[in-house]
Amino acid sequence: QSVLTQPPSVSAAPGQKVTISCSGSSSNIGSHYVSWYQQLSGTAPKLLIYENNERPSGIPDRFSGSKSGTSATLGITGLQTGDEADYYCGTWDSSLSGVVFGGGTKLTVL
């Protein structure tokens, strides 16, 4: 059981937009930055979004992040087949004094 809650799966057609939610509490998302990671099949996770809505160099602006209260959202526009992956949210949790992750969301581009 993960501390942060994500939908197990989402799907959309190529070219469409999808959002992935990440729900937490006041001790984690409510008071700390959220980051998002993309994990392509058989590879290590890769940083996609940091500090709620910042993109690292090289990440296209099709990817966006937002946070409101104790929830965060990853948005992906102009979906491509290459976006098929597992996506994880993560943040610090003050109660646990450690990093916590969501259970992951599998994105299928139909």
Add this chain to the structure above:
Amino acid sequence: QVQLQESGPGLVKPSETLSLTCTVSGYSISSDYSWDWIRQPPGKGLEWIGNIFRGANPYCNPSLRSRVTISVDASKNQFSLRLNSVTAADTAFYYCARRLPGGDWFDPWGQGTLVTVSS
């Protein structure tokens, strides 16, 4: 360019100790970043194991704390993980990663190494 690479045995017997090393290149491990371990059982989600910061003050996930040791060898720019009394539940991909304290995002990650606990 910062790179991290995990190394260690891929097979560990139950009740024994899992030992992994992460070699960092392109950045000093004595800097103001945290150096962390994360694991992922096959087909499952990510679990933060613990970290070491500025070569000292290791801190671990409370659920693993009694079994985990994290240390640094600054002369080799490496940090290590030891997990004792392993069981099949510890079978996982183990990743090392750099984390910015405060921002708490991981970048970059090592490629990961699969450790299987089996007799």
